[in-house]
Amino acid sequence: MNYYTIKDLETLSGIKAHTIRIWEKRYGLLEPLRTITNIRYYSDEELRKLLNVSMLVKHGYKISKVSVFEDKQIQQEVLKLNEKSLSSEGIIDQLIVSMVNFDHLNFEGILAQEIERIGFEETFMTVVFPLFEKVGIYWQIGSVFPAQEHFVSNITRQLLIRESSRFSNHQASSTVLFYLREGELHELSLLFYQYLALKAGYKTLYLGQNVPFDDLLKLEGMQKVDRVFTAFINGIEPDELNDYIQQMNAAFKRKKVFVTGAQLSLHHPQLPSNFKVVADVRAFKKYFGTLGERVS
Known part of the structure; x- marks a missing residue:
């Protein structure tokens, strides 16, 4: 299991650490563990939950409403967003959630949907390469682990090879x-x-x-x-x-x-x-x- 600091959560989710603390205190959204020196740290499950919640909030959901959802309902709402036409930034957010979850099917499904909508070349220019720029930054600061980077690299590599073989x-x-x-x-x-x-x-x-x-x-x-x-x-x-x-x-x-x-x-x-x-x-x-x- 991997563990993340609140700074990691801020970097990956785009939600300020101050806001995350408020969500914890006011809504009980996350339950961090603490080191012997009283520093918060978070599990994979809590990171996934925050990424899903942050995506919903960024697309108009009220945190007061989302905070009372069960985990399964949060995931269902995220899937509903996936069925809509989102901005490139929203698509990248979804891909990052899939990366953290090691969700191969969802990652490929999101890319397939974008390729159908805007074409293969444009998907790589506006979604895939910006995604890897973010992943590279996250990797440098230690917020993404090598296995997560390899996971998305191998999917996109196979996609390029498959498309080139045409x-x-x-x-x-x-x-x-x-x-x-x-x-x-x-x-x-x-x-x-x-x-x-x-x-x-x-x-x-x-x-x-x-x-x-x-x-x-x-x-x-x-x-x-x-x-x-x-x-x-x-x-x-x-x-x-x-x-x-x-x-x-x-x-x-x-x-x-x-x-x-x-x-x-x-x-x-x-x-x-x-x-x-x-x-x-x-x-x-x-x-x-x-x-x-x-x-x-």
Whole structure:
């Protein structure tokens, strides 16, 4: 069982700690345990209850009314909200509740509903990636545990792979190599860019995360690749980044190389002329376009 401080509850629910204390005192909403030094701490069950209650309150329910609901009724009211069209923020709140509950079916159901409503690409842009920005912050401050992050990462990873498999571009005239260097393990954005390349008509060679550079060199005589795409997300020293880019330039000097990631904007490395920085999806579409059209 995991335990949370009142600050964790504030961060995850968006409800101020002062308000949580009032809800405890006035309505008996939560029953925190206390350490020997009299510091409140809360269980998984209490966090789940607060997340559900905060979602209802954010959507117009009165706390005085919700506080007398049984847990089952609270869950039923949350499900009713799920059937309505909510803002992206409301959808993200629901996904966080599902993450904390490890509720695989509900998490997938919410995403499926959004994909049906606004499309696959737009769902990832307005819901999934903002969700992971929040999860990343929560993880850094210790309010989300690794198992919870892995839970949502694996669901969205499988969703991207499943959607990408719809495209059969085996006869495409241009192939894009997608990979992450050794030590880079966060591949969701890479999978999404691969999906966009497939959608645009390219053939892709996807190697995924943590690829040794020597393995890339072995590809040269085995597989024809026209373009290379990678990301620099994890922390890296400026000199190490520059050295790696020079290695890439030597290996891929006759190819177009596309790079993305926070480390580029942080360190501003000198890029060879055949390198392009992909700042966002709009830039990716500009550089890749639809295969057969004129692209940069």
